[in-house]
Amino acid sequence: MPGGSPKQPEPTSDGWSPRTEASLWLGLGLLGVGVVWFTVRAIEIDRSLDAASRQLASAGPPDAPPAPAPDAGAEPHLALAWTVGAPGEPAEPLASVRRAAEELLARRLPHGLRRGAVIRAVAEAATAPKEPRILALDVRAAGQPEARFYRFDGNATGRLVDEEGREPMPNPWQAPLATLRRTSPFNPKRMHPILHRVRPHEGTDYGAPSGTPVYAALEGSVSWVGPHGGHGKWVAIQHDNGVETGYAHLSRFAAGLKRGDHVATHQLVGYVGSTGRSTGPHLHFSASRNGVYFDAETLLATPLRELPADRRDAFRAEKGELDRELDDIGAPLPAAPRPGRGDEPASPANDSESQPHAAASGARRQRR
Numbered sequence: 001m002p003g004g005s006p007k008q009p010e011p012t013s014d015g016w017s018p019r020t021e022a023s024l025w026l027g028l029g030l031l032g033v034g035v036v037w038f039t040v041r042a043i044e045i046d047r048s049l050d051a052a053s054r055q056l057a058s059a060g061p062p063d064a065p066p067a068p069a070p071d072a073g074a075e076p077h078l079a080l081a082w083t084v085g086a087p088g089e090p091a092e093p094l095a096s097v098r099r100a101a102e103e104l105l106a107r108r109l110p111h112g113l114r115r116g117a118v119i120r121a122v123a124e125a126a127t128a129p130k131e132p133r134i135l136a137l138d139v140r141a142a143g144q145p146e147a148r149f150y151r152f153d154g155n156a157t158g159r160l161v162d163e164e165g166r167e168p169m170p171n172p173w174q175a176p177l178a179t180l181r182r183t184s185p186f187n188p189k190r191m192h193p194i195l196h197r198v199r200p201h202e203g204t205d206y207g208a209p210s211g212t213p214v215y216a217a218l219e220g221s222v223s224w225v226g227p228h229g230g231h232g233k234w235v236a237i238q239h240d241n242g243v244e245t246g247y248a249h250l251s252r253f254a255a256g257l258k259r260g261d262h263v264a265t266h267q268l269v270g271y272v273g274s275t276g277r278s279t280g281p282h283l284h285f286s287a288s289r290n291g292v293y294f295d296a297e298t299l300l301a302t303p304l305r306e307l308p309a310d311r312r313d314a315f316r317a318e319k320g321e322l323d324r325e326l327d328d329i330g331a332p333l334p335a336a337p338r339p340g341r342g343d344e345p346a347s348p349a350n351d352s353e354s355q356p357h358a359a360a361s362g363a364r365r366q367r368r
């Protein structure tokens, strides 16, 4: 609008309009409030620190000698390294650390924990009957990137977080075996080694000794128990979410299991075997929806939760300390097996069709 607003206030002698002056006073006022708030916060923080140190100082029975400095009183951490599957078991509490670490990693690593993997662990030295608490893990397996996991308090699930501070969220699906050692992946375009044409591998093969318990990956209704062509002794379970899982090549079924039974998640359904088209004991685990097979491993993949932004600095500080402790751990004793072969499963076994060398030696085995 030309000429401007007639209500524009006149400039004062020092050139500031009354409005500018009002803004200045308002700004000063806010600044004052800010200073007071900051001072009060600082005093509060100071007080809570005071209270914390008093609490530390007064820890322990009244008649006890003066409490040691917090650092001197902390239990030293257990630190150890070992090779998965190497002979020999250490004394307690190291044996418990090894068991707990291997259990954690078997669940946590995308393809399970393999023989020959080298693990370094830092744990809290707890006195019996309390189990040692794993604080940090480092795992190296041939052909796989080094992975580290850390205990970080105050996260959602209390599980170990990865190097980015991500923690696994609960997954209703559970592994069909206590230890997953994948020997052959789902592959819709697998080339048949003898027929030289595409013959899909409709499940995931996990090597395991004959007789290893096989569990329902999720609760559901048993849709098949019995012989089923190349699957050999087969169990299938129909789940409420429309997915059907299959468990093939079993040596035998769980006692009394029959079609129509309701099974709970992780309920025993059978035992690993080599029935049907199979070259050795393993579990062929499959998943389908409306009769179409998809990669059953995707069911077992764990969703990861990102670390909230306001916890990242605290995590980096704790991670730094645990990294130093992991870095200080030497090589495992006894020495790791020869590299290259060490991470191979003890007895690799797949469906006969997935054996790449079957073309040379497997013709006899292939006959049905």
Ligand SMILES: [Zn+2]
Pocket: 184, 201, 202, 203, 204, 205, 283, 284, 285, 350, 351
């Ligand atoms: Zn298979």
